[in-house]
Amino acid sequence: LDAGGDDYLTRPFEHKALxxxxRSMLRQKALYDTVESQTRLLEDQAAQLAAWNRSLEQTVADQVAEIERMGRLRRFLPAQVADLIVAAGNGDALLQSHRREVTVVFCDLRGFTAFAETAEPEEVMTVLGEYHSCLGEQIVRHEGTLERFVGDGIVVVFNDPLPCADHTERAVSMAAAMRDAIDEHSERWRKRDYLLGFGIGIARGHATIGRIGFDQRADYAVIGTVSNHAARLCEEARSRQILVSQRVLGAVESLVESVPVGELTLKGFRRPMPAYEVVRWLGRSS
Structure with missing residues (x-):
């Protein structure tokens, strides 16, 4: 047995005993072979399970990264545009700093500062919620890019991050739709003794665009005089008035009913800037 044998018989031995x-040894060998086979099978299954776990971990990591990327894009873009960018796989690249011609819409409420000084905070937040919800529907419908909220001010950009040839048309069409939508809210606000108006400024020009900020907090920004131009036109606009720059009017003149306002002295601009009021959106004839 010490030499490696599994059993032995002493002489004289009986044939039946042998x-x-x-037969006993053969049964033990068969049992050993079965155990060996099952052990190898379990080892193979364990290896396959480990590979599946690694693949699942990578899939989950990729999906989490995609969700995070989608979340960043949905902060600025309508859902259908964000979906398109994520599907293309270049969403982060599209938000890197670049230069492009854009149309910028700046809008805010007239009389909001005075209203906020006298109204209860809950009333102010209620009005802002109604206002943002109302305008948000139009931003999404016209596929604009929400750049930022500035209190009661909203900045919307067209032609970035996804280019569109008719970006100025979309901007002016959206502005007219916003004015009509706010008219309905203005009537309800007047019944609550909230004296609020709504004005819009629209400008077109080149800007540097991209993500600004740091790792924990980043925003999408449009840097350039075109944003300031839209903001200054908005400041000059009376309630229900849409003021546009010369370049904006040139792009949509046949699609709107407009009247010249004259040359305006705008803060931050060294020379007077021509401005026009969009009285009515006509659109393209079908």
Missing amino acids: LARV
């Missing part, structure tokens, strides 16, 4: 011992 056969019984051999």
Whole structure:
């Protein structure tokens, strides 16, 4: 047995005893082979399970990254545009700093500062919620890019991050739709003794665009005089008035009813800037 044998018989041995011992050894060998086979099978299954776990971990990591990327894009873009960018796989690249011609819409409420000084905070937040919800529907419908909220001010950009040839048309069409939508809210606000108006400024020009900020907090920004131009036109606009720059009017003149306002002295601009009021959106004839 010490030499490696599994069993032995002493002489003289009986033939039946020998056969019984051999059969016992064969059963042990068959059992050993079964155990070995099952062990190898379990090892293979364990290896396959480990590979599946690694693949699942990578899939989950990729999906989490995609959700985070989608979340960043949905902060600025309508859902259908964000979906398109994520599907293309270049959403982060599209938000890197670049230069492009854009149309910028700046709008805010007239009389909001005075209203906020006298109204209860809950009333102010209620009005802002109604206002943002109302305008948000139009931003999404016209596929604009929400750049930022500035209190009661809203900045919307067209032609970035996804280019569109008719970006100025979309901007002016959205502005007219916003004015009509706010008219309905203005009537309800007047019944609550909230004296609020709504004005819009629109400008077109080149700007540097991209993500600004730091790792924990980043925003999408449009840097350039075109944003200031839209903001200054908005400041000059009376309630229900849409003021546009010369370049904006040139792009949509046949699509709107407009009247010249004259040259305006705008803060931050060294020379007077021509401005026009969009009285009515006509659109393209079908």
